[in-house]
Amino acid sequence: MQKASNGPRAGSRSDDQTGDRRGGRTVNRQVLADHVYEELLASLMDGRLEPGAAVSIDGTARELDVSPTPVREALARLEHTGMVRRVALKGYRVAPVFTREDFAELMEARLAIEPVNARLACSRLTPERLAELEEAVADLKSAPRGPSFADYKDYLEADERFHQLIAKQTGNQFMVAAYAALGGQVQRFRLFGGVGITDAENAIAEHQSVLDALSTGDPEKAEAAMADHVQKVRARAIADAPAD
Amino acid sequence: MQKASNGPRAGSRSDDQTGDRRGGRTVNRQVLADHVYEELLASLMDGRLEPGAAVSIDGTARELDVSPTPVREALARLEHTGMVRRVALKGYRVAPVFTREDFAELMEARLAIEPVNARLACSRLTPERLAELEEAVADLKSAPRGPSFADYKDYLEADERFHQLIAKQTGNQFMVAAYAALGGQVQRFRLFGGVGITDAENAIAEHQSVLDALSTGDPEKAEAAMADHVQKVRARAIADAPAD
DNA sequence: CATGCTCAAATCCTATAGGGATGCATCTGC
DNA sequence: GCAGATGCATCCCTATAGGATTTGAGCATG
Secondary structure, eight states: OTTTTOOOOTTOOSSSSTTOEETTEEOOOOOHHHHHHHHHHHHHHTTSSOTTOEEOHHHHHHHHTSOHHHHHHHHHHHHTTTSEEEETTTEEEEOOOOOHHHHHHHHHHHHHHHHHHHHHHHHTOOHHHHHHHHHHHHHHHHSOOOSSTGGGHHHHHHHHHHHHHHHHHTOOHHHHHHHHHHHHHHHHHHHHSSOOSTTHHHHHHHHHHHHHHHHHTOHHHHHHHHHHHHHHHHHHHHHHOOOO | OTTTTOOOOTTOOSSSSTTOEETTEEOOOOOHHHHHHHHHHHHHHTTSSOTTOEEOHHHHHHHHTSOHHHHHHHHHHHHTTTSEEEETTTEEEEOOOOOHHHHHHHHHHHHHHHHHHHHHHHHTOOHHHHHHHHHHHHHHHHSOOOSSTGGGHHHHHHHHHHHHHHHHHTOOHHHHHHHHHHHHHHHHHHHHSSOOSTTHHHHHHHHHHHHHHHHHTOHHHHHHHHHHHHHHHHHHHHHHOOOO
């Protein structure tokens, strides 16, 4: 909306993050489509884009002041994550809200994958990664948990980060990919699943339990702690869920 | 290569599969990017595109006689499957061959996911799906298994179909997504993992065992049979693997 | 011979143009 | 007043143009 069509700036992209230099050599070249992808992902992950909302290609392009081409590319990647759906010739839409059944399926899948991740992560845990996990739990404890949306965004972000770190700690690229296929949905559920932040105290305790189990180095314990956590999340969500 | 640049046909796409009509109303509208995606996926799945090969955007566009735009979109989707990798400003490349470690990780992930799929599928098995599974196993048995590449393509296709059907039979969209995150890699490993078709007899017997276990309706048996199958595949592959 | 430079072709990346379809507001006829 | 037709705006989709970057060959130099 700001600076809408202020003039053609074709090809003059040497001042944004493209040619980012650090220490004298280019480190992480990035193209516009990557930027758009991250922007859209952030909007989806923190709830700015609500389920069911249309994501217009041209509209997004105008908003970000780019051409539709990189937006198409970014959305094509996002489609494969399940966070947006596409209908040919009709465009993209944020995936609809979770039904009760969707939620049950998601929890079933988490229960199949996340305890295994905890077990594998435990047997390969490095001190550095353990520190990162401790930091995530600390952030979880210290994050504000007010009633408004923005108030517990940090809490949700720390929650997602904790689980994602465990997936990465497995050192298994395919388990990371499998969790990633769920991760976005998990986060979306946290935002729009109906269950609020009321279970924070319990959830924090369970995360601490998982972390403790990982610290002991006993893979079986870690697996059990994670399974326990996921099951309790499911139980609380069912209890809190609205009538429909 | 054939019919290279025979002339501009801009906007005349009312004769290909776009406006496909059946019974009077349009049923499944398809855009060019979908066609390109399927074309590339087929090339990857049956080995026409070998690991490490460059996949040029412009080149593919010329070959399929379309513009680069839909090719970009198709490749963006494929990137998220892990079958092609992208480097900014350098283009796409078919994912490299499996190392021993990659193979171990893939089998670890399959062992975490596929037995669960078998268990879930078993408890929700419908006669129609069971028939499809039986057909896949029958195709597995009847498929030619010659020494040349094209000779056992059908065999590999039936193998992939069997596992994918079980994933779908879970009725859990997230388990399907998780398997899909692996599925492409599994197929690629079958093609280029070094292990040939020597284990066909054993593998067929194991697939039959999985099918039998599913037929009994005992989820525990199905899970065990699938775990046994994956573990034996791993064992055979390790035994057959070349020195490096 | 090995190494560095120059240049040209190929390729990637983004913007723009325009065809076709859809949706919505407006208008007309009953 | 209301149903259907019409026009306009919006959007998706593909092609094309052109700038920016990479790459590899050819050539010069130590």
